Every structure is written in structure tokens, then in C-alpha cells.
Amino acid sequence: MSPHELDNPAFHALSGAHRPLAIRRGEAARYRPTVAPFGALPPEPTAADWEDLAAVAGDDELILFGLPVEVADGWEELGRFDVVQMTAPDGFGRAHPDVVRLTAEDASAMVDLVAEAQPGPFSSETHLTGAYYGVKEDGRLVAMAGERLTTPGWTEISAVCTRDTHRGRGLATRLMEAVAHGVHEAGRRPFLHTGAGNTTALRLYEHLGFTRRETANVVQRVRVAR
Template sequence: MSTDAVGSARAEHERGDALDHMTWSALSGPLARLAVRRGRAARLPAEVSPFCAVEPGSGAWDDLARLMGPGGEVLLDDPDPSIPRTWERLATLRGVQLVDDGVVGEVAPEVVALTRADVPEMLDLTARTQPGPFSSRTIEMGSYLGVRDGGGLVAMAGERLRVPGWTEISAVCTADSHRGRGLASTLVRAVVAGIRERGDRPLLCTLAANTGAIRLYEQLGFRLRRELDFASFRVPGL
């Protein structure tokens, strides 16, 4: 197959709903075991992640409202414009979605697998570095890897949403005391190696304002696929 044909096939694959509606694709597919469902709406348990979704094109906001309860807060990736105007918009953050474009996957000797026993340290590190939502059961979404120094966890990265053919890298963070040592790159490459071994391709999302991280990811071999919004809303009360 020619280079142009390969590029065209890849672009066609990347236009699929799996990447355009990541949360729904994950909760109705590879992460269905974690999903809490009602009709055409789904969410993750709060201890896992705040993300929720409705079936694309369904307009099933009543299902999601009943699932979350009156006054419940929902976090959506790229929310559909059909969301009811009666839902209070709490915040909107502009983000970007980057996909694998030749990232090298390799596991360095200093990288260790993290388990449930490491969750208290993981919560402490993410609280200090703010890489995005991370809760007591987030580790159930996929594998997490870390680097230790002096016995303490100083950097980590892992897997969040899984959709058919793709796995999202998330919670990439490094303690202030250990920045500038290339630990984020080391961990991202290690997570990529695990994703590839499973037969998936890696992607990741980050805030558009996080230009330093975006530059790093592009240097590693990711490329921008699209921009998207992360928005939170409050379901109306009774």
C-alpha cells in the first residue's frame, strides 16, 4: 500500500465515533464493566472518574439527569450542543486530543508497576501536581506505572479511557522536586509499550493552555487530531 493510501486509511479510522465520543465509546465498550447505566446514558462511579456521557445523537439528557439525580454535577468531553439550556454550565476548559504518530514505546529499568497498595501515594502526588481527575479507584481503569526515588513515588502515568483500538494515556505527573529529568517522557514511553503490546494505539488529551506538555508529546511522536471542550454542568433540581 502506498504512503498516501496508508495515510488516507488512518485518517478514515480516526474520524470514527470511537475518538469523537470517547467516554460513550469506552463505557459502552472496553470499560463497560465499570459503567453505571440508565437507558442511553452512562457514567463512571465517582470513585473512579467524574466523566459521563449519553449515546451520541440520542439527546438522552433525561436519562442522564435521572442517573445523576437532581443537582448532580456532570463532566462531559465535547458536550453535544443539544444539552438542555436548563442545565447550569459550571465550567468549560478548552482541550486538545493527540494521537499516536510514531511514538516509541519502551520500558526503562527505573519504571515500576503501581498497584492498589500505592493508591495513597498516587492520590498525594496527583493532589500536588493536578494532572486531572484522579480518585481512589481510578487505578481500575487500566495499568499505572511510576518512578520512585528514596522509596517515595515521584512520577507516574497510566491509562484512562479505552475505546475500540485505542487507549488514552492520563495522569502524567512529576513532583516539583524531580522535574527536568525526563521522567514524564520515560513514563509515557513505558505506558505506550504496554498499550501496543495489547494491540491498541495510544492517544492522550490535555488542556490547550498546557503548551509545555503539548510540545513534549509532539516531540515524543504524538500529533494533534482535534480540539475539544471539557465542560461541567449541574442537573436542575426538582
């Protein structure tokens, strides 16, 4: 059976839709540091692929996303944790009148919200990975979600976060539906990741009908050995 594109989503994103956001050498790639900390290798990477990744990584720590890989000589793994990859049910997603499409003018507000809510990595140009949506009250961004990794057939729902003062109002669900609606409009299917130990998020996503893929996905923090 050939590998599924969701087994190595960053590689497929950086080789396709997100190529303009990539720093590449050979088959190895990474996002520009201001976009995301993710690096990518082809399936079953060779020593040459690791050397190419080292060339684009420099002194930076990178995050590898997907099926676990054995780190090559000359590299060190700084940590890893298990993630659950989930796919949306058919028909999930719809527009909401209180949800607005965010723009580059909202970038600093998005970074500030992520710093408070801590949904995962988010930098000054992460919003370039796709469409981001938010809910604003009195001109202040109080919740958001958007598109991150985009493969040929799938787009990841990411950065789902709400300020503590606005939790319990269903904003996360509305935003996920808005993102999913846009993903379907683009001819792709939504998926997402969450930490394997994040029981609150897992309960929400399962309640919404998301199903787990049966693969051993991990996040691996790696860098060139010093």
C-alpha cells in the same frame, strides 16, 4: 462519514472496556464517583438520553469529554474549556527498568501525588481504569502515568505527573513510553488530551511526535439544573 470513536471517547469506554466501572441507564452512563467524574451520552443525544443521564447523575456535577454538545433543557453548563487531542506516532513506546507497575496498594500514594502535581481529576479508584506506572525513590512515588479512557481501538495516556523536586529528569517521557508500550501490547493505539493553553505540555508531546486531531474537543462541566 461515520463518527470517530475518539470524538466521544468516554461513551465508547463506558460502553465497552469500562462497562464494569459504569453506572448506566439506557445509552447514558457515568463512572462510579470514586473512579472518575466523567459522564457520557451517545452521539446526537435525544431528550430521553439526557433524562437517563440525569437519573444516573443525581446531584453530582459531571464532565462531558469530546465534541461539544448543546446542553438540554433541565441541565446547566457550569463551564467549558478547549482541549487538544493528540495521537502517538507509530513505534512510540518502550519498557524502562526504573519504571514499575503500580497496584491497588499504591492508590493512596497516587492520589497524594496527583494532589501535589494537579494533572487532572483522580480519585481513590481511578487506578481501576487501566495500567498505571510509576517511578519510586526511597520508597516514595515521585512520578507516574497511566491508562484512562479505553475505546475499542485506543487507550488514553493520562495522569502524567512528576513531583516538583524531580522535574527536568525526563521521568514524564519515560513513563509515557512505558504506558504506550503496554497499550501497544494490548493491541490498541495511544492517545492523550491536554488543555489547549498548556503550551509546555503541547511542546513536549509534539517533540515526542504526537500529532493533533483536527476536532474541536472540549471539556464541559454540567449538572442537573437546581
